Amino acid sequence: MxxxxxxxxxxxxxxxxxxxxxxxxxxxxxxxxxxxxxxxxxxxxxxxxxxxxxxxxxxxxxxxxxxxxxxxxxxxxxxxxxxxxxxxxxxxxxxxxxxxxxxxxxxxxxxxxxxxxxxxxxxxxxxxxxxxxxPDPADVDDEDDDNLFADAEEEMFIEAESEQIGDAVVDSLAERLQNNSVDVQYSYRNGNEDEDFEDAD
CATH class of the missing domain: 2.30.29.30 (Pleckstrin-homology domain (PH domain)/Phosphotyrosine-binding domain (PTB))
Known part of the structure; x- marks a missing residue:
């Protein structure tokens, strides 16, 4: 009143x-x-x-x-x-x-x-x-709650997306190891030549 x-x-x-x-x-x-x-x-x-x-x-x-x-x-x-x-x-x-x-x-x-x-x-x-x-305080609180849920959903999406990217990288490396195509990158990053990697195997 x-x-x-x-x-x-x-x-x-x-x-x-x-x-x-x-x-x-x-x-x-x-x-x-x-x-x-x-x-x-x-x-x-x-x-x-x-x-x-x-x-x-x-x-x-x-x-x-x-x-x-x-x-x-x-x-x-x-x-x-x-x-x-x-x-x-x-x-x-x-x-x-x-x-x-x-x-x-x-x-x-x-x-x-x-x-x-x-x-x-x-x-x-x-x-x-x-x-x-x-603005009505109740409306502001509702908006804050909506933003909180939106932020949480965005974080979950980013995390899930990161996991998917990580899984894809692992799968790609495994496939390249099977095809012996990873030695070039490995040799480049460590300063070795391709045959060194093959000899190590």
């Missing part, structure tokens, strides 16, 4: 700062304030003090919406996981039970509606860039 608390200024570089942005959380109008899209958090401030900061790994989806059923003007539609509660409020949703009815996802709808709709696209792009800078 994410709790909307008193505003904390972003500590990371700010990619976009946009004033006059209306925020609607789960169909509840929180008012008009300033949006800060920083490299670590998505923040919003109203009246100089109150507001919220959300980590990007809590943003499951963000999109541009022109649906009047979502908002009366063009906006950014965001799904957050987990659910967002306002500071001082408790979660009023029923607790999960053991019934067969599938519980609703632990999500919240967050709408960012700038008073000037021409700012919607720039807000969307800024959020997209910052989200890419902050």
């Amino acid at each position: 994410v709790v909307v608390t008193s505003f904390k200024p972003p500590e990371s570089p700010i990619r976009l700062e946009q004033s006059n942005v209306v925020v609607i959380l789960d169909k509840r109008d929180l008012g008009t304030g300033t949006l800060f899209v920083s490299e670590r958090t998505l923040s919003w401030q109203k009246d100089g003090t109150t507001g919220f900061s959300i980590e990007y790994y809590n943003v499951s989806l963000h999109a541009v919406s022109k649906d009047p059923n979502v908002c009366e003007r063009e906006c950014i539609y965001i799904l957050t996981d987990p659910h967002i509660n306002l500071f001082g409020e408790t979660d009023q949703r029923p607790a999960n039970d053991d019934s067969d009815v599938e519980s609703e996802p632990d999500l919240s709808e967050l709408i960012l509606a700038p008073e000037n709709p021409t700012h919607v696209q720039s807000i969307y792009e800024a959020i997209k860039i910052c989200q890419e800078l902050n």
